[in-house]
Amino acid sequence: MNPGGRRGVHRELVARVCVVGAGAGGAVAAAELAQAGIDTVLLEGGSHHDPATFDGREDSMMSRLYADGGQQLTQDQSMAILSGRGLGGSTVHNTGLCVPPPEAVCADWEKRGALLDGARGLLSAAAEVMARMGAVLPRDDEVNRNNRILAEGAAALGLETVRPHHNRRDCCGCGGCIVGCATNAKRNVLFSHLEGAATAGLRIVTRARIARVRRAGAGAFEVTGPNLRVRAETVVLAASALQTPVLLLRSGLGPRRLIGRTLRLHPFAPVAAVFDEPVHAWRGVPQTVLVTAGARFLHGERGGFVLMPAPAGPGAVAAFVPGHGRVVTAAMQRLPRLAVAGVLLHDENRGRVRARRDGRPSVRAWPDAFDQEGLHEGIRMLGKLFFAAGARQLLLPFRQRTVVTRPEGLDDPTRYVFRPYETILSSVHPQGTAPMGITGAAPVTPEGEVRGARGLFVADGSLFPTSVGVPPQVTIMALATQVARGLVARLT
Template identity: 35%
Template structure:
């Protein structure tokens, strides 16, 4: 079947939906715009808040590993992309990081008004005292006892009921991700939303795509299942680091763009736990309110409050048998902290295709990232003990489960020499790079406005544009870059 449009946008996450929303007024003027999404269109009635069931929101059910299996990578495959199941954290790109990127025209002064407008659009707010659950309160207590600065995390929420299931989809749509804000805006203006539509290849102005049957319990799209050839005057790719990069690789762009797929960063993360003598019930209320950046500049990581559901918690501990039982029986007494390391953009860390044409992430943690994660565990341990915890769970310590008697030995107790690949649980939810911005095709894929080098009709508008790590949760930065890309699409 053949379709023809003026503009095709591939992907409905933070990047694609922002472009669709920005250009939606053109649809009212007769410009034909379609927003294609590989995943289903989940309505909020689908969000059962049952952990295993909600893995359907993720690509590969949230269990997509790096090529060596050492890191589990999570990102969305649904209308709304990863904004459907992230926590709502909304950081601005730090000014110093923006300058380090060195992208022509991309300055803090250019981004500031975009950030302000986008923050208003998605209702970014500072959490009030009513949103501080016991885990967050104890985190603040521990940090203050150690004279560490504690800062509020900015969140995109509207009327939060503090159910605590943010990472499984917000059943009330209080989290203002793209499925709640930009996608409805675009559709109301006349943009055609096509879920379950997987684009396989690009050839010139033509896309080859397959529309799959609508999964049970999800919203149907306007196109019937089948094979499609879709032509468009302009094309915007916004499938994220994996989706956009893999599509360009399958389409043969690597021959003219040798940087394609390279320089991927993942913001490697570990979640660590403290066992408190009193009930914490970190699963109640909003999970993520505070962070400290005290170690960002010199040691290369942030610490944020965090808490997850039983299956993920058990996986994060790296424990088995009686020790795992010991921890999980105290689930209601656990504190949680996530360590987010600033990794380096290396050419060897890359997206490539396997023998079946499926994307694969070849990624190896650098010595610097491993040291940052170890430092993060040492710092988190001290925060837990300062908050009154009896034991801590540190996945790559000499002894995973230990008490405050080890405090004086933390520097040696938690060491890179105990960091065992495939045994130390590392996760990522912040994929960046693969279609990086830059000056020319020798070392980048796109220019500073997201236009693919040598292809004036083809743009990228997602986190794959990042030339290096953003150091912070990338949601708002992706939207700001997509806002810039949208200006070039209509120019």
């Protein structure tokens, strides 16, 4: 695989299909198309990052692998939204979690008329994706102390847990997953899809900033950027749930009033716990235990959350701890004894993505009252779990009344104040900004085609009709597989 792309060099390309974005959705869609013999070019705005250059440092790797150097924020700067930039997208720097879409969520999407092949079809595509990625269950010896604490606390309270699959092989357990795997143990889309696709003739162009998609006569599009023009019969947008709606809005394609208005984020509220003994939460395989006792959406009910370990490097922990000065200093001095986890919310509130003049996304989002109640419930459950596992003290994600020293302190409802700048929330799962649906109330058809723009498709997390509730990597890849195969059937 030898992706091209140099700054300052103008390129003009012609292909039958142009795929924009090389993350979980775009890489899969491009691979399916190329391996079916369709002339395809894959464009990626970021670089191709060589794992041999990964140094394991949060400061240097965040700036390389993440959009805006890991500083992508909502418009009011109250919430960080982390997403990937580079060949492979977020699959390069995620923790390797491979969780299929929940059956109940798939059933709901089917009822909404969003799934072309129904719930069974999506679940089958997800199983195929997981097999192709080599997803396996972590061994007992790969469950680090941070994860064991979560399991022990859950067991003490009688809370249900699961051990999720991971797409890793021969992992050394260094714990640096979120800053890129230097040993190639994580089987991201570069290995699972793009290597074979490149052999089959897929052309890959990196550093390809795209500004617009234009009609270019009957049955053709032009994809344009500062140094690039691609003419294609069909275009597939897979630039992320933040960038895909921006491209649609800037290009004037699709039903503008429906695009970017249904953003879900999976808000993540972190909680740190101080233990007497060393935890060394940054060591070993992250996120090998999930607590699903509060995940009502798994049973077809509204709302709910998953409790899961959080990345625990010094930079991540410092970002999770609210406040400044003494509180953060004290937490960092106790870093070896900190366990870190958080509440991943199945959110219902709808945020919004607009296009800024400079082509970047402008995001407005904050949990509404229903979602705040879910976060409240999740933080309280996680705190009780940590105390049941032997924690001496908790650090909650609130700038006021951060420290809790006994379980009863979690029962005070006045402690849970969800306000911008007063509450530490983040997101790594933006989704749902160009959702699929059978009626004109959705901007994209169940086939993935943008309404009113024949030949223009979406194949990323923008397609989700609702929050999926679990890490979305597999769901994105499964939907991209289905969209691409439908396109293959149309073009051949």
